Amino acid sequence: NSTNAIEQIIKSLRIERLILIVQSMICGIVLGIAIHMKIYPIIYTLSFMTYFSRKEGAPCWQQNMQTNYKSLFRKFVAFVAIWLRRLLRPPSILFLIGTVGMCSALTFLAVELHGMEAWDQGMAYHMTRIDHRHNYSVYWYWIYLLRAAREKSPTLETDSNNIFGIWSRVLFLPQIILLIASSIGMAPIHLELTLFCQTFLFVACNKVITGQYFTWYLVLLPLCTTDNLDWMKRRSSVISFTMLGISIGTWLASAYCLEMLGWSVHLQVWVASLVFFLANVNLFGIILDGCASS
Numbered sequence: 001n002s003t004n005a006i007e008q009i010i011k012s013l014r015i016e017r018l019i020l021i022v023q024s025m026i027c028g029i030v031l032g033i034a035i036h037m038k039i040y041p042i043i044y045t046l047s048f049m050t051y052f053s054r055k056e057g058a059p060c061w062q063q064n065m066q067t068n069y070k071s072l073f074r075k076f077v078a079f080v081a082i083w084l085r086r087l088l089r090p091p092s093i094l095f096l097i098g099t100v101g102m103c104s105a106l107t108f109l110a111v112e113l114h115g116m117e118a119w120d121q122g123m124a125y126h127m128t129r130i131d132h133r134h135n136y137s138v139y140w141y142w143i144y145l146l147r148a149a150r151e152k153s154p155t156l157e158t159d160s161n162n163i164f165g166i167w168s169r170v171l172f173l174p175q176i177i178l179l180i181a182s183s184i185g186m187a188p189i190h191l192e193l194t195l196f197c198q199t200f201l202f203v204a205c206n207k208v209i210t211g212q213y214f215t216w217y218l219v220l221l222p223l224c225t226t227d228n229l230d231w232m233k234r235r236s237s238v239i240s241f242t243m244l245g246i247s248i249g250t251w252l253a254s255a256y257c258l259e260m261l262g263w264s265v266h267l268q269v270w271v272a273s274l275v276f277f278l279a280n281v282n283l284f285g286i287i288l289d290g291c292a293s294s
Contacts, residue, residue, distance in 0.1 A: 017056065020052065020055060020056060020091050021090055021091055021094055023052075023091075024048075024052045024091040024092070024094050024095040024098070025094045025095065025097075025098045026098070027048060027052075027095060027098070028048075028094065028095040028096065028097065028098025028099040028101075028102070029098040029099070029101075029102045031044065031045065031048065031095075031098075031099045031102075032098060032099040032100065032101065032102025032103035032104075032105075032106070033102055033103075033106065035099070035103045036102070036103050036106040036107055036110075036122075039122070039123060039126050040199075040202070040216065043175075043179050043198055043199070043202050044195055044198065045096070045099060046179065046180065046183035046184075046187075047182070047183045047186075047187035047191065047194050047195065047198065048095055048187070048191070049087055049092040049095055049096060049183075050086070050087065050092070050183055050184055050187045050188045051187050051188055051191045052089075052091035052092050052095055053086050053087060053089045053091060053092045053188070054086075054188035054189075055091070056089055056090070056091050083184060107119065107122070107123065110122065127169065131143070131207075131208040132144050132147040134255055134258060134259070134266070134269050135208055135209050135210055135273075136209035136210070136251060136273055136276055137206060137207055137208055137209045137273060138270075138273050138274055138277045139171060139207045140269070140270060140273055141266060141267070141269070141270035141273070143207065144266065146167070171207045174205045175201070175202055175205050175206070178198070178201045178202075178205065179198055179201075179202070182194055182197055182198050182201070183198075192220070192223040193223075193288075193291055195220055195223070196217055196220040196221055196223065197284070197288065199216050199217035199220055200217040200280075200284055200287075201284070202216075203216055203217060204277060204280045204281065204284070221287075234286075234290075236286055237286050237290065240279070240282050240283040240286045241283065243279045243282060243283070244276075244279045244280065244283050246279075247272070247275045247276040247278075247279040248276065250272045250275060250276075251269070251272035251273060251275075251276050253272075254268045254269045254271075254272045255269055255272075
């Protein structure tokens with residue numbers, strides 16, 4: 001009868017919600033392990049939280065983001081309040097607990113076994129790391145000049161309060177803004193594509209970029225593509241991939257002249273890094289448009 005049918009629906013919904021909670025907890029534990037092994041997966045935390053919250057289907061997701069406030073500040077406060085209600089859902093909270101708990105436990109164990117060096121080299125080092133050696137990053141030349149200025153001035157000794165340490169943290173701001181925007185704007189709808197986009201943007205805007213960083217987002221590309229790959233055959237796609245190849249070749253040639261031949265071509269390497277960055281941004285737009293149309 002109808003009563004039994006309704007009870008079955010309620011039970012199935014409870015089981016489905018329980019499965020979602022277990023999934024979020026397991027996913028958080030796995031991400032915590034990944035962060036401990038390689039710190040960069042921490043960028044996915046907010047995306048997973050918004051995804052699990054949206055998947056739960058709580059009423060707060062039906063709330064209209066448009067507000068009638070005339071004040072920009074009040075609109076911002078209302079926007080933050082809505083997202084806090086969305087993020088403070090059981091699946092999201094349990095995911096965060098699993099992530100922080102597992103990463104903290106493994107880090108604590110590493111410190112117990114190897115001392116504070118495990119913390120300094122595994123976690124803290126990445127917060128202040130600035131590599132002055134030439135790399136693909138658009139910040140490389142500025143970092144190179146800043147390091148030279150620091151070595152000439154005894155007042156710029158390395159510590160947490162000097163200009164070197166401050167700017168190493170400021171360079172995280174573009175990445176943080178892009179990660180937050182993509183986490184709340186894309187992740188609830190298409191998690192796989194968001195993870196690829198976030199990794200791509202994180203690498204492109206990073207203060208240090210080496211060849212191994214490209215594998216971080218390339219391994220995610222199959223997750224966000226479909227069987228329809230016609231967009232890769234478009235003229236714009238071919239041009240974008242060609243531009244990227246040329247930019248990499250230009251950078252490698254400039255870096256070879258600097259490193260192997262000893263030529264003073266630091267500025268040329270930096271220009272090649274700028275061209276490489278622009279080629280990446282252009283290709284990113286093509287990939288995003290192609291995945292959306294597919």
